[in-house]
Amino acid sequence: MPxxxxxxxxxxxxxxxxxxxxxxxxxxxxxxMVERFNRAVLSLLGAGIMVLGGVITQQQAIAGIDxxxxxxxxxxMVIVAVxxxxxxxxxxxxxxxxxxxxxxxxxxxxxxxxxxxxxxxLDNVTTVLLIAPVTLLITDALxxxxxxxxxxxxxxxxxxxxxxxxxDPPNIMIGSKAHLSFTDFIVQLAPIIPLILVVSLVCIWWxxxxxxAATDEAKALVMQFDEAEAIxxxxxxxxxxxxxxxxxxxxxxxxxxxxxxxxxxxFGAAVLLLLQTWGRPLLDKDHAYEGIMAEVEWTTIxxxxxxxxxxxxxxxxxVISLLAHKTLQLTGGDMTAxxxxxxxxxxxxxxxxxxxxxxxxxxxxxxxxxxxFGGHAMLEPLWWALALGACxxxxxxxxxxxxxxxxxxxxxxxxxxxxxxxxIKHAFVMMLISVTIAQIYLYLRFL
Amino acid sequence: xxxxxxxxxxFLATTETETMxxxxxxxxxxxxHMLPVLAEDGTVLGVVTMFSILMxxxxxxxxxxxLESVSYAPDLGLMRRHYGELIEAPITSVTDPEPLLVKPxxxxxxxAAALLAHGxxxxxxxxxxxxxxxxxxxxxxxxANLNPPPAEAAxx
Numbered sequence: 314m315p316x317x318x319x320x321x322x323x324x325x326x327x328x329x330x331x332x333x334x335x336x337x338x339x340x341x342x343x344x345x346m347v348e349r350f351n352r353a354v355l356s357l358l359g360a361g362i363m364v365l366g367g368v369i370t371q372q373q374a375i376a377g378i379d380x381x382x383x384x385x386x387x388x389x390m391v392i393v394a395v396x397x398x399x400x401x402x403x404x405x406x407x408x409x410x411x412x413x414x415x416x417x418x419x420x421x422x423x424x425x426x427x428x429x430x431x432x433x434x435l436d437n438v439t440t441v442l443l444i445a446p447v448t449l450l451i452t453d454a455l456x457x458x459x460x461x462x463x464x465x466x467x468x469x470x471x472x473x474x475x476x477x478x479x480x481d482p483p484n485i486m487i488g489s490k491a492h493l494s495f496t497d498f499i500v501q502l503a504p505i506i507p508l509i510l511v512v513s514l515v516c517i518w519w520x521x522x523x524x525x526a527a528t529d530e531a532k533a534l535v536m537q538f539d540e541a542e543a544i545x546x547x548x549x550x551x552x553x554x555x556x557x558x559x560x561x562x563x564x565x566x567x568x569x570x571x572x573x574x575x576x577x578x579x580f581g582a583a584v585l586l587l588l589q590t591w592g593r594p595l596l597d598k599d600h601a602y603e604g605i606m607a608e609v610e611w612t613t614i615x616x617x618x619x620x621x622x623x624x625x626x627x628x629x630x631x632v633i634s635l636l637a638h639k640t641l642q643l644t645g646g647d648m649t650a651x652x653x654x655x656x657x658x659x660x661x662x663x664x665x666x667x668x669x670x671x672x673x674x675x676x677x678x679x680x681x682x683x684x685x686f687g688g689h690a691m692l693e694p695l696w697w698a699l700a701l702g703a704c705x706x707x708x709x710x711x712x713x714x715x716x717x718x719x720x721x722x723x724x725x726x727x728x729x730x731x732x733x734x735x736x737i738k739h740a741f742v743m744m745l746i747s748v749t750i751a752q753i754y755l756y757l758r759f760l
Numbered sequence: 761x762x763x764x765x766x767x768x769x770x771f772l773a774t775t776e777t778e779t780m781x782x783x784x785x786x787x788x789x790x791x792x793h794m795l796p797v798l799a800e801d802g803t804v805l806g807v808v809t810m811f812s813i814l815m816x817x818x819x820x821x822x823x824x825x826x827l828e829s830v831s832y833a834p835d836l837g838l839m840r841r842h843y844g845e846l847i848e849a850p851i852t853s854v855t856d857p858e859p860l861l862v863k864p865x866x867x868x869x870x871x872a873a874a875l876l877a878h879g880x881x882x883x884x885x886x887x888x889x890x891x892x893x894x895x896x897x898x899x900x901x902x903x904a905n906l907n908p909p910p911a912e913a914a915x916x
Contacts, residue, residue, distance in 0.1 A: 727821035
């Protein structure tokens with residue numbers, strides 16, 4: 314491996330810098346898993362030690378932060394924070410329940426599809442946070458247990474999020490670093506997502522279908538829901554929909570215009586913030602603006618900042634290129650074997666650990682494989698393998714993705730707790746099935 | 761003044777063998793907001809209040825704050841469903857198991873403070889050492905004993 318050989322080991326306090334960098338990375342990973350400390354604080358501490366310890370300089374640290382990922386995430390968070398106030402999520406959820414004449418299975422399917430579509434274009438956590446409470450209202454009226462519904466929404470959220478560049482943080486990172494456009498994701502990755510969702514829903518029907526029955530009286534109660542009442546602010550709804558539509562259109566043409574997605578998202582966010590309070594006094598504007606800014610998940614943003622620096626430190630010491638070299642030795646430098654390995658390792662890892670740090674580490678590892686496969690352009694199957702594995706793997710356990718934890722937390726508060734074992738019993742096998750479908754798709758389409 | 765001096769000694773109560781429907785009927789009939797739930801030996805198991813019944817009828821997830829608004833949901837329909845499910849349920853399913861218990865010799869100031877600190881009920885149950893119910897004191901009973909105000913009382 315030429316890059317690894319070219320790297321001269323630097324000694325810090327009598328230890329090679331690679332040791333220090335790897336120790337920091339593993340300590341950050343390990344402490345995140347223990348769940349005793351805030352993950353943003355841990356990643357920023359790790360980043361600080363990386364620079365203070367002399368592994369990298371501050372300039373190198375800042376150069377390692379992917380501001381395209383940060384900008385895209387922040388921009389979309391602002392857009393979501395404004396549009397979630399309009400009640401459009403609730404409107405769509407209720408409307409979809411009524412479209413199927415309040416049939417219990419029909420509602421399960423519709424709400425899963427709605428969750429998947431919203432998750433493909435917006436943040437998964439926000440989507441489930443808004444859909445799950447309405448789901449409970451509907452299942453309550455229907456007189457059925459909410460578990461199959463919440464379970465299907467967790468799966469649908471992670472599956473839907475896999476479909477687009479902006480659907481899930483791993484995809485945002487992969488798209489940014491691998492220079493894959495919004496259209497690339499739609500054309501190359503999205504086509505398999507509907508099939509995975511359908512297969513998952515068939516599994517859910519097979520598992521829970523017999524429990525899904527409601528009386529005519531209960532169905533009539535669901536039909537009494539008034540979705541029009543859910544829309545709280547019609548002018549804001551119009552503004553949000555226009556900006557959302559414009560931003561998504563912007564993503565599809567950004568590559569041709571040589572624009573990065575972060576530019577589109579941030580510009581869209583600024584326009585929506587301007588429109589939101591148009592014509593109101595400055596004091597109102599400031600107040601509304603501060604409210605929206607408080608809803609941006611700064612913890613996630615700072616987590617990313619710290620993580621990028623930690624991974625840059627490890628990358629700088631040559632450890633990642635060494636790991637890439639070892640991986641290629643194991644797979645014999647074969648594209649099929651390498652992409653399969655990335656898909657399955659990513660899926661299993663993402664079932665148990667946060668997929669964001671995992672993907673942040675995998676990206677430079679895959680980039681280091683470019684010489685073996687004949688350049689960066691040839692790496693595309695590996696990027697799709699990483700995206701599919703990391704996103705779909707999140708469905709393996711209750712701790713596999715943030716959306717899972719958010720639904721579990723809500724279910725607990727609502728008096729319908731979801732246990733770790735109860736979830737894994739059904740979800741892990743379904744995750745393996747979805748990754749198998751992804752494997753077949755990768756093989757037929759790219760290999 | 762001590763709790764036992766002003767407590768109501770004649771009170772209606774319910775036992776754990778009754779259903780929620782029976783208890784609620786009695787509360788409506790006598791215009792009561794609260795019924796103590798007693799075991800066979802007269803010890804206090806809890807209280808049923810209109811509030812504790814309402815808490816079981818309004819689903820938990822609406823109270824947690826996860827739903828910003830429920831204006832689009834059919835209001836009476838949902839509550840009626842839960843009400844219907846509870847009507848035959850044993851009284852213990854809507855009992856607040858932590859009523860405010862006070863001793864007979866407690867001062868009214870201390871009973872008033874305990875009522876405020878407890879926050880959920882307007883009544884304190886006066887019990888003996890074995891938690892056998894002796895009487896009931898409401899916030900209204902305490903206020904009634906403040907009349908006439910101090911100035912008039914001094915002048916009288």
